[in-house]
């Protein structure tokens with residue numbers, strides 16, 4: 001509904017601010033985490049609610065990424081949500097999507113300049129604002145979990161459900177299926193969620209709204225080359241292969257980054 005509707009592509013992300021002034025802001029994402037500069041902080045553990053449940057879901061190629069959301073008519077009471085982890089409020093799941101690139105440079109965030117092959121974003125909105133759209137204008141409106149994805153020899157079993165892209169190669173295609181690709185969010189989390197980086201940033205696409213409390217776990221999850229190739233086969237808005245949907249690293253401009261080390 002009130003999501004930012006913008007046409008953009010990844011040929012020249014430096015130019016996004018010509019159409020969307022937010023993108024030139026001073027609290028933009030993604031960033032690099034320099035472990036010499038982070039403030040080590042003792043955050044409580046995250047609480048993941050309903051992360052083990054399976055919902056009817058739909059998978060969409062929106063021309064910028066592949067996005068999974070829950071098809072639900074109900075109120076968000078039973079939807080997956082997160083709290084703790086240093087968040088003041090409870091945040092409810094909206095959607096998840098992926099970023100990938102060529103070679104080993106597909107993650108948006110990096111740690112000491114080290115990038116990973118891809119990155120998963122699990123997007124949540126602050127339940128105190130009642131809806132995603134109402135949360136969007138607030139600096140504490142969204143909480144995104146960033147999960148680094150490392151190329152490994154073996155398939156990630158959790159992606160076996162998510163990689164059914166044959167019918168969504170072209171943008172604006174959606175597939176809904178009660179169970180075939182539904183996956184409990186818990187299966188997509190890294191083995192440890194106790195160690196993570198935290199900072200205040202933005203959406204990594206236009207409108208670049210500075211309303212995201214970012215958590216990037218330092219333990220990655222796995223993907224195989226075969227699975228990564230499926231992401232790279234998807235087409236973008238112009239019908240060209242979406243080979244890269246990674247925004248370049250943004251400057252900190254004095255922001256603090258913190259790290260919870262378990």
Ligand code: SG4
Nearest residue numbers: 064065067097121123144202203204205
């Ligand atoms: C992707 O383009 C998603 O498809 C967008 O979702 C998302 O925007 C955007 O990334 C930015 O999110 O976690 N990378 S990010 O900062 O969640 C929003 C939609 O366009 C608003 C629905």
Ligand code: ZN
Nearest residue numbers: 097099121204
């Ligand atoms: Zn994202």
